[in-house]
Amino acid sequence: xxxxxxxxxxxxxxxxxxxxxxxxxxxxxxxxxxxxxxxxxxxxxxxxxxxxxxxxxxxxxxxxxxxxxxxxxxxxxxxxxxxxxxxxxxxxxxxxxxxxxxxxxxxxxxxxxxxxxxxxxxxxxxxxxxxxxxxxxxxxxxxxxxxxxxxxxxxxxxxxxxxxxxxxxxxxxxxxxxxxxxxxxxxxx
Numbered sequence: 001x002x003x004x005x006x007x008x009x010x011x012x013x014x015x016x017x018x019x020x021x022x023x024x025x026x027x028x029x030x031x032x033x034x035x036x037x038x039x040x041x042x043x044x045x046x047x048x049x050x051x052x053x054x055x056x057x058x059x060x061x062x063x064x065x066x067x068x069x070x071x072x073x074x075x076x077x078x079x080x081x082x083x084x085x086x087x088x089x090x091x092x093x094x095x096x097x098x099x100x101x102x103x104x105x106x107x108x109x110x111x112x113x114x115x116x117x118x119x120x121x122x123x124x125x126x127x128x129x130x131x132x133x134x135x136x137x138x139x140x141x142x143x144x145x146x147x148x149x150x151x152x153x154x155x156x157x158x159x160x161x162x163x164x165x166x167x168x169x170x171x172x173x174x175x176x177x178x179x180x181x182x183x184x185x186x187x188x189x
Contacts, residue, residue: 002050004170005182007063007110008042009162011130015077016041018157019094022080023132026092029148032140033092033133040179041130043096043162045103046110048119055117056167060183062113063165067185070106072163073099077130080152082145089145090138093129098159103128163187 011019020038027035051059078097082089104126111121167183 001053003053003056003182004050004172005048006044006168006170007046007048007165008044008168009073009164010042010166012160015157015160018077019130019132022094022152022155026132026148029144031092031133031142031144031148032136034136035133036131037176040177041132042166042168042179043128043130045107045165046114046119048114048117051117051119056182059114059117060167060185063110063167063183064185066106066109066113067165068188069109070102070187072161072187073103073106074159074161075099075103075128076159077155077157079155080132080149081129082135082149083129086146086149088138089135089140089142091131092133092135093131094155096128097156100128103162 010016016038019041023035023038023041026033048059075096075098077094079095081093081095083091083093107126108121111119115121163186165185165187166181169180169182171178171180
């Protein structure tokens, strides 16, 4: 049986509250966006996709090896934006500041260890972000969007650290995805 899964860091409660507040404010904008439930917002490091259930223990051992070689990451949330750009928005996100280069090295190390399990490495440069929503009609620029992005360009959070990597199972339901924690690994301290 295949399990749709990903590796991610959860946000500390006070940061999650800040994300929830900005998300609720953005929902009032009437942009044509399918908003992510605040409780489902996390920092995805590697999307594993459909993984054979029998591979999960071996994947866990490889993830543990990588986690034991990294200290927790220091971050802060910084700014709002859209992928790929303002002219063709598809994803509405909150950005990160802090140890971006080091977390990118961490992601690469995980991907390298997980290649025997057919985990596909993305060709794009890793840009840590929190997905707030997906545009229903991607590719349509909007003056309202520019106004929102300009208003929140200086958005930031207090510093926090990410120290526990979590393996989540993702079940796609009509009302949205349901995430279940399957395992977790603490980064070495």
